[in-house]
Amino acid sequence: MDIQTIQNWYKENFENNLSGRRILFTDIEALLNTLPSSYHKKIIGNSENGIPIYQISIGSGKTKVLIWSQMHGNESTGTKAMFDLFKFLADNNTIAKTILNNCELVFIPLLNPDGAIRFTRENANGIDLNRDAVDRLAVESNILRNVLDNFNPQFCFNLHDQRSIFNPENSPNPATLSFLAPSISEERELTNGRIETMSVIVAINKMLQKLIPGQIGRYTDEFYPTATGDNFQKLGHNTILFEAGHFPDDYDREKTREYNFYAMLQGLYFLATANSFTDYKDYFNIPNNDKKYLDIIYRNLKIPVENKIAITDIGIQFKFKVLENKLHMYKAIETTGNLSKYYANSVINAEKLDYLDLELSNS
Incomplete structure (x- = not known):
């Protein structure tokens, strides 16, 4: 994948109808309604306050990938990058064709629309969806789990934002993006699923280091028994946590959004073209996130x-x-x-x- 070609495409074609830190359902509704016919969209439920939650599907390949954004309402960078990706995949270019011929993609943009309005992590009932994977007290948590069970993806991209306090360990730079292959237990054992997940992250990191060297971190792999990624990984769905962070002077996270787009695109292209998922060891060379x-x-x-x-x-x-x-x-x-x-x-x-x-x- 030629990154210069992708950068040139992005400059001219990113979704300029979305910007800023606070992205609401009303911001994406018109864009959902104007998606090309190649996208299949349906309402899969409503938030606690009755706002529609959509599923968007495209692609006909054998590798199934589930991608969702804004399970924390105040973490919108992934939503913006997702709509950039929608435009790219509809562009009929060689990379898009390769991905769609080899992958079936399901997206849930803005899983927590009530939290987006108040700009909080939690939903309308004060529940953190990313800590509700076991009890599933929130209607939004059940919507996500139903999609997971029905679609049965091999891979998941869990799109989040992280605070600007993070930097890659021993680096003076902010952690513009950080990644995690979640653990499935407190022992943090290296299962086949984690190895496959790490291999995708390694491919993403190799590309990003050419663009923003020293600005990629590795999120802590401490096991959280109620967390979404940990539980989905435990269920056999290889889950990659994307954490979008700070880029210098970019408090609307528009540059971060661009690199998030590149990361998702590279991840999908790797899934569409890789012959094996065993090149994982460089995952441990990605510096841990520090808080400095x-x-x-x-x-x-x-x-x-x-x-x-x-x-x-x-x-x-x-x-x-x-x-x-x-x-x-x-x-x-x-x-x-x-x-x-x-x-x-x-x-x-x-x-x-x-x-x-x-x-x-x-x-």
């Missing part, structure tokens, strides 16, 4: 402490909240102290700044 990247570091800031003035560094992470149906970004204190071992999108010498003028939040 901040949005802003204010260095040498003077702050009042018990009627004295102390000099310290303050690390800021941007957070988001919905006010009057609009998404607002605000500064929140992540950590304080000597932050010389941290990296940041922006580093500001605060010697002459007034602490009270920085409008910082401790929440």
Whole structure:
């Protein structure tokens, strides 16, 4: 797959009707209704608050792949990249034909539309769908599980966003994308399914390292007994966790969205063309995610402490909240102290700044 050709295509053809961090069902509804006839779409249920949840299908190959986005409502980068992928697969190019002739694809865009409105991880009843794979208390969790059981995919792409605090270990760069082949038990044994999953991630990483070297991380493989990926992997569906993170100055995650698109496309192309899934060892050479990247570091800031003035560094992470149906970004204190071992999108010498003028939040 020639990445320069793909980049040229993306520049001219990405889905420009979707942008920003907060993607709602109303944003994708018109796009769903105008998908080409090669896509088969149907409503597979409704959210707790009655918003339709769609399944989109395309392809006629033997390898079945299930891809879903926004099971956390505030994690929308994968949804944007998914609609970019819809346009690419409808483009009748050689790569798209190869994928669709060898794979059958099922997509669930925006699994948690209620959480998207409030820009929260949880659904309308406060349930984290990514921790509801066993109890399945949420209607959305049951919708996803029904698709899994009926479709019986060999592979799953579980699309998430991660906070901008992550960097690949020992790297000054943000973790623009991180990946995980989930464990199936606390022992984290290397099953055949995990080996196959790791092999796909290795292929994705090789491509991304040519584009954003040093910005790819490996998400922790600690076993979570109620997590979706861990349970789907345990059931025999090889599940790849995609975690879309920060790219410098890209707080709407539009550049990250582009690399997420490349990652999904490479993953699908590998599934469509690979003869074996045994090249997995380089998975362990992908650096673990660390938590040493901040949005802003204010260095040498003077702050009042018990009627004295102390000099310290303050690390800021941007957070988001919905006010009057609009998404607002605000500064929140992540950590304080000597932050010389941290990296940041922006580093500001605060010697002459007034602490009270920085409008910082401790929440």
